[in-house]
Amino acid sequence: MLAYSYVKQGTFELVEKPKPVLQNDRDAIVKVTLASICSSDLHIKHGSVPRAVPGITVGHEMVGVVEQVGAAVSTVKPGDRVTVNVETFCGECFFCQHGWVNNCTDPNGGWALGCRIDGGQAEYVRVPYADQGLNKIPDSVTDLQALLVGDVLATGYWAAQISHIGEEDTVLILGAGPTGLCTLQCVALYHPKRIIVCDIDESRLAFVRQHHPDVITTTPHQLQEVVLAHSDHGGADVVLEVAGSSDTFRMAWECARPNAVVTVVALYDGPQSLPLPEMYGKNLTFQTGGVDGCHCPETLRLIEQGKLDTTPLITHTYPLKDIAQAYELFEQRRDGVIKVAIAME
Numbered sequence: 157m158l159a160y161s162y163v164k165q166g167t168f169e170l171v172e173k174p175k176p177v178l179q180n181d182r183d184a185i186v187k188v189t190l191a192s193i194c195s196s197d198l199h200i201k202h203g204s205v206p207r208a209v210p211g212i213t214v215g216h217e218m219v220g221v222v223e224q225v226g227a228a229v230s231t232v233k234p235g236d237r238v239t240v241n242v243e244t245f246c247g248e249c250f251f252c253q254h255g256w257v258n259n260c261t262d263p264n265g266g267w268a269l270g271c272r273i274d275g276g277q278a279e280y281v282r283v284p285y286a287d288q289g290l291n292k293i294p295d296s297v298t299d300l301q302a303l304l305v306g307d308v309l310a311t312g313y314w315a316a317q318i319s320h321i322g323e324e325d326t327v328l329i330l331g332a333g334p335t336g337l338c339t340l341q342c343v344a345l346y347h348p349k350r351i352i353v354c355d356i357d358e359s360r361l362a363f364v365r366q367h368h369p370d371v372i373t374t375t376p377h378q379l380q381e382v383v384l385a386h387s388d389h390g391g392a393d394v395v396l397e398v399a400g401s402s403d404t405f406r407m408a409w410e411c412a413r414p415n416a417v418v419t420v421v422a423l424y425d426g427p428q429s430l431p432l433p434e435m436y437g438k439n440l441t442f443q444t445g446g447v448d449g450c451h452c453p454e455t456l457r458l459i460e461q462g463k464l465d466t467t468p469l470i471t472h473t474y475p476l477k478d479i480a481q482a483y484e485l486f487e488q489r490r491d492g493v494i495k496v497a498i499a500m501e
């Protein structure tokens with residue numbers, strides 16, 4: 157089969173690999189129909205994910221059809237259309253039992269697919285702990301509608317869920333990339349009084365205004381005054397930092413009102429400073445990232461009900477044979493690209 161592989165730092169290549177086989181009775185083999193490209197794939201390519209194993213097939217956000225299951229798999233069967241979870245988790249350890257599946261203590265727990273074990277930018281993928289890692293797609297939901305369920309939508313859903321959003325709140329979201337846009341949709345489920353989205357890219361802000369006319373948009377340049385003008389208590393009640401730029405952590409806590417919740421979803425390239433003397437008296441609550449991606453059944457239900465729709469985010473689709481061009485487009489952010497889907501046939 158064809159698989160897009162991490163050859164060495166700076167190089168991904170479409171190579172021929174043997175079709176994966178079951179290695180454990182809790183595994184499943186999934187015939188991938190659609191996979192997407194994530195910015196984490198680019199982080200692997202550029203060598204900023206030290207855990208990534210050279211030679212692995214990349215891709216950790218995909219949907220497909222179950223081809224084969226191990227003897228201990230009970231929730232899915234061959235022929236089921238499924239979403240694949242970015243995270244591998246056993247469902248049984250202390251962390252899994254608390255819903256903190258990102259910290260599953262299994263040796264392959266957390267983000268393994270497409271990083272430490274073969275992922276899904278390929279015709280087939282082996283999914284460990286299939287009962288946990290696969291979720292059936294409802295009949296009325298298309299593959300394209302479900303494509304982002306396992307990774308960026310899971311992240312947005314988790315971020316909104318842990319942020320204690322109330323109906324009187326002004327919620328500030330920093331970053332309108334794919335994860336920021338998913339976060340926006342999930343924050344809207346809590347009906348806060350106002351949502352403000354900040355991004356440096358005008359075309360992303362135009363996208364927000366087009367799809368979410370009630371949302372206030374701003375560039376970092378005007379951020380402080382926009383937040384002050386649209387918050388009741390001198391700053392945002394909740395801030396979700398989904399940008400991960402060098403100065404967005406500072407923006408996040410500076411724009412927060414005293415006693416606000418600041419949820420840091422972003423993954424930074426370098427350390428951030430927490431200038432405690434400057435923020436003394438603000439009494440902020442910080443929550444730091446690492447999605448616990450175990451709410452896919454809920455997000456699939458919300459998609460089915462029409463309350464979440466990430467299809468406008470998938471701006472381009474390429475066949476697997478042209479995946480190198482798809483990466484180029486995604487990396488160079490050409491043609492208004494937000495997310496790229498790779499179709500396997």
Ligand SMILES: [Zn+2]
Nearest residue numbers: 194195196307
């Ligand atoms: Zn990802």
Ligand SMILES: [Zn+2]
Nearest residue numbers: 246249252260
């Ligand atoms: Zn576990």
